[in-house]
Amino acid sequence: MAVVAAKDAQDWLIEKIAHRLGVDQSEVSPERFFDELDLDSTEALILAGELENWLGFELGTTALWYHPTIKDLALFIAEESSQRADAA
Template sequence: MAVVTAREAQDWLIEKIAHRMGVPTDDISPEVYFDELDLDSTEALILAGEMESWLGFELSTTTLWYHPTVKDLAAYIAEECGRRAAIA
């Protein structure tokens, strides 16, 4: 499994969110809370599935609760990738 940096995860998230919302990537701040984004539950589930496919592991259902911004989630993803790579 490849280790994903926080910057790579942040860029990936911003690109996917912007695409789903039909806006330029510059319109998505890393500091924005997910619940402030105009994504419906179906789009959020699709995004989570794409993220899990990209990462190669499942995220818990509480991940967004504990990491509510793009920046926070990206940092968590990098940390989790590093942890998983270390035990692999």
Template sequence: MGKVTAGEVQQWLIEKIAERLGEQPSAIPPGQYFDELDMDSTEALIIAGEMESWLGFELGTTALWYHPTIEALSAHIAEESARHGATA
């Protein structure tokens, strides 16, 4: 995949999390902390793996720790995507 924007990543994450939780995407606030979203660690790992496949690069193991909301992680991934696109 080419470069992605923070908005694209945010939309993707919200849709995946909503699907896992059986919620409407509108019920997932982008500023809420991941650990407040009622997902277990297995679900989080599955989503992270799907995201890496979608993005075409690996996320750092600490990405969710340092960027604990959908908004923060989306911005971080957009920066990483731009960096990976520049080196490709």
């Protein structure tokens, strides 16, 4: 299993969120809170599923609660990815 860097996770999230919102990637700040991004619950679930497919592992249901910005979630993903790679 390859380790996902925080920068790669952040870039992935920004690209997907910008696409879903129909805006340029430069308009999606990594410091913005997910609840400020105008994603409805269906879009958020789809995004979470795509993220888990990309990562190759499931994120906990509380991941967005405890890591409420793109930057925070990207750092968490990198940490999780590293721990999973070390355990493999």
